[in-house]
Amino acid sequence: MAAEVEAHPVAGFLREIVATMVRRNDAGLSAHQLAVFLSCYLADGDITVREMAQEIGASKASITRSFDKLVERGLVARQSDPTDGRLVYVRRTKAGVDLLAEMSAIGQNLMQRSEAKAA
Helix, strand or coil: HHHHCCCCHHHHHHHHHHHHHCCCCCCCCHHHHHHHHHHHHHHHCCCEHHHHHHHHHCCHHHHHHHHHHHHHCCCCEEEEECCCCEEEEEECCCCHHHHHHHHHHHHHHHHHHHHHHHH
């Protein structure tokens, strides 16, 4: 079994990042929520819920539910377009930036450990 895991280092990295987040009191995110969160923080600018649904390949309703949960946790914010109230933009928040930084640090640490182990 261990050999199978070693053959898939990305899965191991992902598991460790997600497991570390789950161990936090408030950061256990579902796969949908994580996809929405990362889509927001990796976008090259403003992104709407509709665009996010297209990018992820999920229904707008499921993305909206995940988005609402992330808003409740303060990881993203909702902003309506002042010229077209039907458009809702997903905005970054300090709490979300902090969480992304933590996830990145965990990933970098894992990569460094993996490189040191391979050397």
